[in-house]
Amino acid sequence: MKFSEYMGEWLYGKNGYYTTYKNIGKAGDFYTAVSTSKFFGGTIAKHIISLVDEGFLASDGVICEIGAHHGYFLADVCEFLYTLRPKLLSTLNFVIIERFDALQEQQRNYFQESFGDVVKLTHYKSLSELHCQSAFFIANEIFDAFPCELYFKGNSARVDGHTISFDVKDDWVNEKAAKYHKDRGEIAVGYEEFAKEMASSAKQFEFMSFDYGEMQARPDFSLRIYAKHEVYPFFEDNLDREALFGTSDITYDVTFGHVKDAYEEAGVKFIECVPQMVSLIDMGILELMEMLQKNVDEKIYKQEMEKVKMLIMPNLMGERFKMMKFRKNS
Structure with missing residues (x-):
């Protein structure tokens, strides 16, 4: 199978x-912001209030x-909206895009425990189900979780069992590799469709995303596995991919230029x-800390x-993680 299919299954x-549901943080495989x-x-939440005040986002x-x-993320946003501008908690509409029923149930239960009936939460399985006039989209570490193809000097990867072979010719991957000046590394699959779905889901919106990577493509492979806060380079000698398959996180650095x-x-x-x-x-x-x-x-x-x-120090998350912002005007 193609590597993107293998990673998708993983x-x-x-x-x-x-x-x-997986624990994130000390008890899990990795930390997030x-x-x-x-x-x-x-x-x-403070930024959302500023968008409402400037008239870009409808109340x-x-x-x-x-x-x-x-x-947790959206719940934290709601908690701070209640503190900073409580009226917005009753006028804004809160939505989570989540494809898996089990995770939807976890999220509903957490919001019910946290807010009772004060916050009304709506779920959709994909952006294509959402249609609205005005929106603010937020995502944390999403683009590194898109399946990717692996590319090496003109060939794409094929997976047999858990063994990787670079012997596939793929014109689309070759085109992307040339565009981002890569002779090896990861080529993300699905960014284009995702962007189109978001563009169709709201007439006017701002989208903010946090992830790790750079605008320019890395000159080498960054694919790696996280398990219990240990990092395993995907091409590490004697790595037991079969044992790690589906039980650990697999990720790579985002090429923000591609996004x-x-x-x-x-x-x-x-x-x-x-x-x-x-x-x-x-x-x-x-200012919030003050x-x-x-x-x-x-x-x-x-x-x-x-x-x-931890979030802002350059030697911790502050420099390695990037924020990307996009806007569509009606």
Whole structure:
């Protein structure tokens, strides 16, 4: 089979890694910005308020998270909206795009436990089911979870069992490799369709995504496996891929230039791609921390500030992760 099919089965097949709930954070296989600090979602809530105030997002618009896993991120957004602008909690419409029924149930239960009937949550299995006038889309670490093809000097990968052979000719992969100046590495599959679906789902929207990678393609393979906070390069000698298949996360660095091109081809305007540190500070995360300091004791403030430092320090998540922003105007 093609490598993208193999990776798709690994992550989303019948017994795939993302088909059931997985712990994220200390008890899981990896950390994310969401598992690190509630103030990640809080900063997004502050940004949503600014979009409403500037008139870009309607006060009855849709707030949509894509790939929500447990639902912590959107719940953090709701919690901070309640603190900062409670009226919006009753006027905005909250949506999660989630293809798996088991995860939808986890998310519904978590929102019910957290908010009761105060927040009304709607699920769709894909963006193609959503049609609205005004929206804000948010995703955290989604583009690195798209299946990819592996490319090496003119050939694409084929998988037999769990053995990789580079002996397939694929014109589409070759075209992308040439466009992004790669002679080896990962070529993501599905960005173009995803961008078109989003462009069709709302007449006016802003989309913000956080992920790791660079605008320019890496000159080598970045494909790797995460299991219990251990990182295994995919081509490591003696790696037991069969044992790790479906039980661990598999990912790669995002080529943000590819994401940008996919959205521009769909008629959506690229706004910026900046380090996570820059985006969170610009959106007011430090202002939120000042508010916290005035309302809690010093011990709690220091605990939360240490978590926020994980998000913004250049040697931690602040530089390695990037924020991409797009807008479509009606």
